[in-house]
Amino acid sequence: MRLQLSDLVYLSPELTLVIAAVIISVLDLILPNKVNRTILGWLSIVSLMISTAFVIYYMRLLNLSEDPLAPVQLLNLSYRVDDFANLFKLIFLIGTIFILFMSIGSVKKEDIHHRGEYYYLFLPATLGAMIMASSGDLITLYVGLELLSITSYILVGIRKGNTKTNEAAFKYIVVGGIASAFILYGMSFLYGLSGSTNLTEINQALQVSDSSFELLIYVSFMLIVAGLGTKIAAAPFHTWAADVYQGAATPITAYLATVSKAAGFAMLFRLVYLVYYGVGGQDSSPVFIDLFMIILLVAAAAMIIGNVLALKQRKVKRLLAYSGVANAGYLLVPIGIGLHSQFPHSSNFSELYFYLIAYLFMNIGAFAVLMAIERTTGDGELKGFAGLYYRAPYTAFAVVILLLSLAGLPVTGGFIGKVFILLGALQVKAYWLAIVMILTSVISFYYYFSIIRQMFMRTNFEAGSNKLNLSVPIAITIWISTVVTIILGFFPNYVLSYINDIFTIGTDFFIR
Structure with a gap:
C-alpha cells in the first residue's frame, strides 16, 4: 500500500515534531548570538504540546466519538495509529515537555554552549520513540530505535568541555551500538x-513452524532481549x-x-506479543513458556542487582541509575507473566502502563x-540534601512524597x-517472583531513606548552601510531579478505568 496524501493527517503528531525541528534548527542558525536561545526552548515545548493535542484528538476519534474509527494501519500494516501507540505517545510527549520546561533558565548552569541544539534535539529523539510505539514492522521499529538512540548519543555528549561527559558519551555510543547490533541480528x-x-x-509463520526452528527462535529472542535489555538498563545489561x-x-x-526507557518497553511489548506470543501453537508449549521465563529471570536479576548496587552509592545520579535498573525489573514483570489461559490474567498492559505513569512523574520530580x-x-552528592528541611521545608516535603513513591510505600x-504488578504475579501463581519483588522493595527502603535522613537529621550543612537555588520552572515541575504522585496513590481506579476503557489487548493490539 502506498502512502496517500489523505493518510498524512493520521501522522499529524509525528509531522508536527519534524516540521518544528526543522524550523527551530533554522532559527538557531539565523538568530544573532546575542539573542537568548531560551525562546527556542519555549518553541520546542509548544510544538510538543501541539503534538500532544493531535494524539488526544485521535484517541477520541478511536474511542470516544459517536462514530469511532478502527485502528489505522498505514504502509501495508507497517505503521499503526492505535490505542497502544497513542497511550505511549502521551507518556513520551508529556515527559519531554516537563524535562524541557525544567531546563528553562537552568541550561547555563549545565555549561551547555549550544543551547539551541540542546532544546530542539529533544524533538527528533521523541519522534523516534513515537515511531517505535506505532511500528508494526521490523524496519520501522529499527528506524525509530536508531533515531532515538543517535539523538540521545548527541544529547549525552553535548557538554563538550566536560571530561566526564565525554567519557559517558563514548561509553554510551559503544554500548548502545552493540545493543542495536544485537537487536538487528535478532531481527535478521x-x-x-x-x-x-x-x-x-x-x-x-512462527506459530506453524516445525520443531527444527526452535533453536533459531530461542536465539532471535535472546538477542532481542539482550539488546532491548541494554536500552532499558535492565540487569545484567545495565x-x-x-x-x-x-x-x-x-x-x-x-x-x-x-522517556527513553518507556520507548524501550513499548518496543519490547510490541515484539513479545505481536511476534512471539503463541509460538508453538499454544501458550502451554515448552518454547512459549521458556521465552516468557527468560523475561521473568531478567526481571528478577534487575530487581536484585539494581537494589543491591544502589545501597553503596553516595552520588544521587548513580543511586537513581541503579534505582532505574531495579524499576526496569518491576516493569518487566507484567510483560513476562503474559496472558494466561490456565490462570486468567489479561491486565498486564494496564499494570505496566499505570506504573510507567507513576515512574515518569516520581523520577522527573526527583x-x-x-x-x-x-x-x-x-x-x-548525597550530602547536598543535608538539612534540606531547614533550608526549604516545602521542597523537603515534596521530596519525601517522591521518595516514598519510589520506595513503594503507601499511599x-x-x-x-x-x-498491581504484585497481584498480577500472584494471580498467575508466580510466587517466587512475588517474593523477589517484596524483598527487593524492602532493600530499597534503606537507600531512599538515606536521603530522607540527610534532609531531616543532618543540620551541619555548609553555610554557603543555606538557601536552595530553586528556579520557577523547577519548582513547578517538582510540585506537579508530587501532586500527580499523590493523586495516583489516592485515586488509582479512575486512571485504571480510563486505561481499560481505551485499550483492550484483544481488540486494539492483536489486529490483522
Whole structure:
C-alpha cells in the first residue's frame, strides 16, 4: 500500500515534531548570538504540546466519538495509529515537555554552549520513540530505535568541555551500538524464519513452524532481549547506566531514565506479543513458556542487582541509575507473566502502563530536585540534601512524597503500581517472583531513606548552601510531579478505568 496524501493527517503528531525541528534548527542558525536561545526552548515545548493535542484528538476519534474509527494501519500494516501507540505517545510527549520546561533558565548552569541544539534535539529523539510505539514492522521499529538512540548519543555528549561527559558519551555510543547490533541480528533471524518483516506475518509463520526452528527462535529472542535489555538498563545489561547518568546533564539523564526507557518497553511489548506470543501453537508449549521465563529471570536479576548496587552509592545520579535498573525489573514483570489461559490474567498492559505513569512523574520530580541541589552546592552528592528541611521545608516535603513513591510505600502512585504488578504475579501463581519483588522493595527502603535522613537529621550543612537555588520552572515541575504522585496513590481506579476503557489487548493490539 502506498502512502496517500489523505493518510498524512493520521501522522499529524509525528509531522508536527519534524516540521518544528526543522524550523527551530533554522532559527538557531539565523538568530544573532546575542539573542537568548531560551525562546527556542519555549518553541520546542509548544510544538510538543501541539503534538500532544493531535494524539488526544485521535484517541477520541478511536474511542470516544459517536462514530469511532478502527485502528489505522498505514504502509501495508507497517505503521499503526492505535490505542497502544497513542497511550505511549502521551507518556513520551508529556515527559519531554516537563524535562524541557525544567531546563528553562537552568541550561547555563549545565555549561551547555549550544543551547539551541540542546532544546530542539529533544524533538527528533521523541519522534523516534513515537515511531517505535506505532511500528508494526521490523524496519520501522529499527528506524525509530536508531533515531532515538543517535539523538540521545548527541544529547549525552553535548557538554563538550566536560571530561566526564565525554567519557559517558563514548561509553554510551559503544554500548548502545552493540545493543542495536544485537537487536538487528535478532531481527535478521526473524526475517529468515518467516520471509517477512511484518510483525503479524512473522507471528503467523512462527506459530506453524516445525520443531527444527526452535533453536533459531530461542536465539532471535535472546538477542532481542539482550539488546532491548541494554536500552532499558535492565540487569545484567545495565553496566553503562551509572556512568552515563553521572556524566550527562541532569535533564538529559532524566530523559534517558524516563522517556527513553518507556520507548524501550513499548518496543519490547510490541515484539513479545505481536511476534512471539503463541509460538508453538499454544501458550502451554515448552518454547512459549521458556521465552516468557527468560523475561521473568531478567526481571528478577534487575530487581536484585539494581537494589543491591544502589545501597553503596553516595552520588544521587548513580543511586537513581541503579534505582532505574531495579524499576526496569518491576516493569518487566507484567510483560513476562503474559496472558494466561490456565490462570486468567489479561491486565498486564494496564499494570505496566499505570506504573510507567507513576515512574515518569516520581523520577522527573526527583531529577528536578537534584537540579536545584546541584545549582546550590555545585555537585550531586548525597550530602547536598543535608538539612534540606531547614533550608526549604516545602521542597523537603515534596521530596519525601517522591521518595516514598519510589520506595513503594503507601499511599503513593509507586506503591499502587507495585501492588498491581504484585497481584498480577500472584494471580498467575508466580510466587517466587512475588517474593523477589517484596524483598527487593524492602532493600530499597534503606537507600531512599538515606536521603530522607540527610534532609531531616543532618543540620551541619555548609553555610554557603543555606538557601536552595530553586528556579520557577523547577519548582513547578517538582510540585506537579508530587501532586500527580499523590493523586495516583489516592485515586488509582479512575486512571485504571480510563486505561481499560481505551485499550483492550484483544481488540486494539492483536489486529490483522
